[in-house]
Amino acid sequence: MVGVNKRQVRVGMIGYKFMGKAHSNGYRNLPYFFDTPAVPVLQAIAGRDEQGVKAAAETMGWASYETDWRRLLERDDIDVIDIVTPNNVHAEMAIAAAEAGKHVLCEKPLAMTVEQAKRMVDAVKKAGVVHMICHNYRFAPAVQFAKKLIEEGRLGKIYHIRAQYLQDWIMDPKFPLVWRLRKEVTGSGAHGDIAAHILDLARFLVGEFSEVVGMMETFIKERPLGEMTGGLNASANSGKMGQVDVDDCSAFLARFENGAVGVFEATRFAAGNRNGNRFEINGEKGSIRWDLENMNNLQVYLTDDEPGLQGFRTINCTEEHHPYAGAYWPAGHIIGYEHTFINLMKEFMEGIVNGTSPAPNFEDGYRNQLVLASVEKSVETGSWVKISEVDPS
Numbered sequence: 001m002v003g004v005n006k007r008q009v010r011v012g013m014i015g016y017k018f019m020g021k022a023h024s025n026g027y028r029n030l031p032y033f034f035d036t037p038a039v040p041v042l043q044a045i046a047g048r049d050e051q052g053v054k055a056a057a058e059t060m061g062w063a064s065y066e067t068d069w070r071r072l073l074e075r076d077d078i079d080v081i082d083i084v085t086p087n088n089v090h091a092e093m094a095i096a097a098a099e100a101g102k103h104v105l106c107e108k109p110l111a112m113t114v115e116q117a118k119r120m121v122d123a124v125k126k127a128g129v130v131h132m133i134c135h136n137y138r139f140a141p142a143v144q145f146a147k148k149l150i151e152e153g154r155l156g157k158i159y160h161i162r163a164q165y166l167q168d169w170i171m172d173p174k175f176p177l178v179w180r181l182r183k184e185v186t187g188s189g190a191h192g193d194i195a196a197h198i199l200d201l202a203r204f205l206v207g208e209f210s211e212v213v214g215m216m217e218t219f220i221k222e223r224p225l226g227e228m229t230g231g232l233n234a235s236a237n238s239g240k241m242g243q244v245d246v247d248d249c250s251a252f253l254a255r256f257e258n259g260a261v262g263v264f265e266a267t268r269f270a271a272g273n274r275n276g277n278r279f280e281i282n283g284e285k286g287s288i289r290w291d292l293e294n295m296n297n298l299q300v301y302l303t304d305d306e307p308g309l310q311g312f313r314t315i316n317c318t319e320e321h322h323p324y325a326g327a328y329w330p331a332g333h334i335i336g337y338e339h340t341f342i343n344l345m346k347e348f349m350e351g352i353v354n355g356t357s358p359a360p361n362f363e364d365g366y367r368n369q370l371v372l373a374s375v376e377k378s379v380e381t382g383s384w385v386k387i388s389e390v391d392p393s
Helices: 016-035 050-059 070-074 087-099 114-127 141-151 192-207 339-352 362-381
Strands: 009-016 038-046 065-066 080-083 105-106 132-134 156-167 209-217 222-230 233-243 250-257 262-268 276-283 284-290 297-300 311-316
Touching: 009 016, 009 339, 016 038, 016 050, 038 050, 038 070, 050 065, 065 262, 070 080, 080 087, 087 105, 105 192, 105 362, 114 362, 132 192, 132 339, 132 362, 141 192, 141 276, 141 284, 141 297, 156 192, 192 209, 192 250, 192 262, 192 276, 192 362, 209 362, 250 362
Parallel strands: 009 038, 009 080, 038 065, 080 105, 105 132, 156 262
Antiparallel strands: 156 276, 209 250, 222 233, 250 262, 276 284, 284 297, 297 311
16 A cells, blocks of 8 residues: 555545545545655545445545534544635635644635635634645645746746736537626636636745735626536526626736846636636746646746857756646656646645645645735725735734
8 A cells, every 4th residue: 555654644625526626636646656754644534415425435535524524523533624615614624624633635716705814814823733834836846846947046036927817618608607607606706716826826936015006897797697517617597697796807906025027917708718717927037938738838038148159048947946746747757737737735744744735735825815805906996906905914
């Protein structure tokens, strides 16, 4: 048995659909690629629909299931609570898990509001449990290599970041009013769902935000009622219509504490863009570009290249010199989306053994929430908003 002589970290996961599948795959494959001091055990999965959660447990390899997530907290055979639910229950579940002495991994965005996020941070700190937020895109080898180049000073002083997260999956007016389009469940639309990712990448690579100014728009105001059916698919469940009360897109400018400036755009109405998570960073000595849809490649331009040879070069970040890549296949044998979760969970398992909370953790989730809230306040006021203005601490 893999990891028979290692520490067993028994996981209880709440939720089992899109992200549940991604997380389950990560746990199952982690010991195959990384020699970590602890290995995850798929102990129990929780969901309200007994038929659905039972089938998910069988398919994804979980040893047992519960129809009430609170039962996971009561069980002595659970060490970690992994939260892959809609956003409106993140705070309640994470705080309860921390109070029960469980380590916590939570999907993004961390919470619905800054106040909720602050309570979550306070809870995990008070309990002394290990915590992470699942901003998995940090863990693409090309993104980690970009971080390395920036930290080494290869780009010099950073001037610009422009980042986009472009999707198109809700453009059809007949696409149902699912939970991701209902403010009471999700908090915000494209802003919290996908802008949260590019904000995290910006914080990771460039630094902390200082102030923002933005705008949002909802293009389709009414949709048929319906539910998600898996992945980003959905079905209408009645002939009734409901009001869309979240944004379809957000766009904003930003200033960073280190003097850099940023341009950000998140939309689910960019036709032809299935999952276009992209950034370009410009510094005094060069630039880097990355695109999730071509996630193994990092484009690099360095100003000290000799004339005639200057230009963006494409680095295929699949060699053992690149972060995490050496755990997988030979150079050029590319990895995919699912491996970003495996890489994150490697850090999580090591954090549990060491008693530390690897980044991105709940503190990062809180700071991300501050920026999201600052953009929303800017939209309301029509003016620049300093991040400190929405920070209750």
